[in-house]
Amino acid sequence: MLAMEGFNPKVITEYFAPEGRMAASIPGYRYREEQVNLAESITNAFIDQEFLVSEAGTGVGKTYAYLIPAILWAQEQKEKVVISTRTRALQQQLTEKDIPDMKKVLGTEFVFVEAKGRENFLCWNKYMRIVAGRKRLEPEERRFIEAILRWAEDTKSGDRKELTLDSSLMNKWGIVAADRKSCLRDSCPYSDKCFRLKMLKSLEKADIIVTNHALLLSDMLVENSILPKYSYLIIDEAHTFDREAFDHLSLRFSQSDINETLQLLFTRDKQGEHGYLQYLRKKYPGFSSLFTEIVDLSDSSSKILQNFFNVLKKSLTDKDYSYTRVLQWQDQETKWMLKAMDLYLEWQNSIILLISKLNSLNDEIKETEEGNELENILQSLSEYSYEASVIMEENIDQQDKITWLECERGQVVAVASSELDAGQVLHERLYSKLESLVMVSATLAIEEGYDYFLTRSGLNTFKGDDRVNTLLQQSPFNYEQQARMFIINDIPEPGERSFAETVAGVLENLFLIMGGQVLVLFTARSQLKDVAAILRPDCDLNDIRLLVQYEDGEFRHLVDEFIHTPRSVLMGLETFWEGIDLKGEILKCVVIIRLPFRPPTDPYCSAADRYCRLQNKNGFQHFMLPDAAVRFKQGTGRLIRSEEDRGLVVVLDSRLEKKNYGRVFKNSIPIKDVLLLETKQLPEYIKEFLKK
Incomplete structure (x- = not known):
């Protein structure tokens, strides 16, 4: 334990007192015992160099509860504290509102910096090439550059968040965005103006670094070469951290990525031959035969790759239109897999030969600007070759890895693989380097227990060493008065013909009674599409604005429309189950169509199930059920966001009541006023609730 005079639980909790600095500096501040308990536990975790895992229910005020200890600790100990969030929205809220608020509360100066991925920054080299006319632009791209x-010319940060352009123009951001593949690094003629480098240098002087899970995990994978050294980490929105780790640990062998790089070298169309080689051919006519060899090898590589993915397509059934297909051990000896492996090895030989020829060319021109760009192409092709070899020659038949095919529109577009247990990697490469770790979210506990989260996140070893403490702080809201849940027990099963019509009928009546302000959460895109098609004509007739994911705009646009449009209804999939904060009259009812079990075809789900089986555990009990319970908790949590909110959750899945496992879902949420109804009873009970 580290003894501190100016940093102890008593000092920290005084900030939150009813007459303390928070009350004096933050408009609308309310004293909450739950917030004080969380701040005190975080303070002790820093002092005792321990780990804390805490669920802080909606309304606890977890952000301020960790910011005050984090800032004071950073100042007292001259140690950087890294705060990581899942969403860009929370990252922005921290840097633009919450941390500036803390400067007023604490009355002290400290340095905080937002760390984000390079794709957020303008690349001056790309921009200057466009301005100099060295890149051919489409009309929309030209309008974007003009805008x-x-x-x-004026920006000091180069951060895209400063732009307020329409989404149609911002879609072209990629043509000027910094990216790893095109970065010239030390060879860049504009390295002194590199906005990303400026951001990275500013991190060295920061007391508090605010980043996101994606960048935090990227930093972990490159041995802490992005962020400066740190020993104190707070992970907010921690309920998704193991899933994001699984995704970040994935390797991907993608046809489109490879072809895109090859097309930078050379491509033919009706207008003629284009690409970097054509530019070099004109500048260096003495290497004509080498250019011809490279073009032939590039063409050959593309054709072999196309054949490889065509053979993999033979593994798909008619239903495998747009999803993922996890490879099983029995696939290894099928005719299509054996043929695919032969083609893969042929492609690998061709790409290695192509890289060799490109290296020969690069040796001749590497001291020039052209050489810098050729080195980027070489690096990309080498990385693709390496990742493909790890997937196809190592991971594909290892017990502790999972490999899958990514399918779009009936075609296989990529082969990918990842770890079965991301938690073990997190333990070895992240947690073991920390003095203290705080993981916090509104949804971590299952029936008030943390076993599932600790296991999935790789924290069990630390728990066994008595280094992990857990804290559960329930929401301070009065759910008995503010919320009620109706479970409808007579909806047909999704496989039955009448499912979509029945669901649409229930929803239409509910929309009319509620007058809009309803969020409908689906688990399957096909069901969302079918129900929306039935509902839309009647919604139009009844002046209800139906906003449907994939049909009426992107996430941010749909949420904005829902907020600003009276009598509106929002229907969506997984994206809408969390991260939406709609207070007051904007949202009065959340409808859950089905319990959010992941499909077995989801690689993350399949990996977890396979890992459970290797551990001789039941995959449903130890993964599928608790994972779905956390997601259910997130979905129902959209409803009550403040003391003034009041509303209904309607669940159209009778398994919540009829199956024994339904109690896990119900015991994990704060809404305890639950009624089981038939469809015909629902309108009457909704009207009764609204009268109160």
């Missing part, structure tokens, strides 16, 4: 000209 950012003044900003690009």
Whole structure:
């Protein structure tokens, strides 16, 4: 334990007192015992160099509860504290509102910096090439460049968040965005103006670094070469951390990525031959035969790759239209897999030969600007070759790895693989380097227990060493008065013909009674599409604005429309189950169509199930059920966001009541006023609730 005079639980909790600095500096501040308990536990975790896992229910005020200890600790100990969030929205809220609020509360100066991925920053080299006319632009791209000209010349940060352009223009951001593949690094003629480098240098002087899970995990994978050294980490929105780790640990062998790089070298169309080789051919006519060899090898590589993915397509059934297919051990000896492996090895030989020829060319021109760009192409092709070899020659038949095919529109577009147990990697490469770790979210506990989260996140070893403490702080809201749940027990099963019509009928009546302000959460895109098609004509007739994911705009646009449009209804999939904060009259009812069990075809789900079986555990009990319970908790948590909110959750899945496992879902949420109804009873009970 580290003894501190100016940093102890008593000092920290005084900030939160009813007459303390928080009350004096933050408009609308309310004293909450739960917030004080969390702040005190975080303070002790820093002092005792321990780990804390805490669920802080909606309304506890977890952000302020960790910011005050984090800032004071960073100042007292001259130690950097890294705060990581899942969403860009929370990252922005921290840096633009919450941390500036803390400066007023604490009355002290400290340095905080937002760390984000390179794709958020303007690449000056890309921009100057466009301005100099060295890149051919489509009309929309030209309009985008015209729109950012003044900003690009004036900006001090180069951060895309400064732009307020329409989404149609911002879709073209990629043509000027920094990216790893095109980065010239030390060879860049504009390295002194590199906005990303400026951001990275500013991190060295920071007391508090605010980042996101994606960048935190990227830093972990490159041995802490992005963020400066740190020993104190707070992970907010921690309920998704193991899933994001699984995704970040994935390797991907993608046809489109490889072809895109090859097309930078050379491509033919009706207008002629284009690409970097054509530019070099004109500049260096003495290497004509080498250019011809490279073009032939590039063409050959593309054709072999196409054949490889065509053979993999033979593994798909008619239903495998757009999803993933996890490879099983019995696939290894099928005719299509054996043929695919032969083609893969042929492709690997061709790409290695192509890289060799490109290296020969690069040796001749590497001292020039052209050489810098050729080195980028070489690096990309080498990385693709390496990742493909790990997937196809190592991971594909290892017990502790999982490999899958990614399918779009009936075609296999990529082969990918990842770890079965991301938690073990987190333990070895992240947690073991920390003095203290705080993981916090509104949804971590299952029936008030943390076993599932600790196991999935790789924290069990630390728990066994008595280094992990857990804390459960329930929401301070009065759910008995503010919320009620109706479970409908007579909805047909999704496989039955009448499912979509029945669901649409229930929803239409509910929309009319509620007058809109309803969020409908689906688990399957096909069901969302079918129900929306039935509902839309009647919604139009009844002046109800139906906003449907994939049909009426992107996430942010749909949420904005829902907020600003009276009598509106929002229907969506997984994205909408969390991260939406709609207070007051904006949202009065959440409808859950089915319990959110992941499909077995989801690689993350399949990996967890396979890992459970290797541990001689039941995959449903130890993964599928608790995972779905956390997601259910997130979905129902959209409803009550403040003391003034009041509303209904309607669940159209009778398994919540009829199956024994339904109690796990119900015991994990704060809504305890639950009624089981038939469809015909629902309108009457909704009207009764609204009268109160």
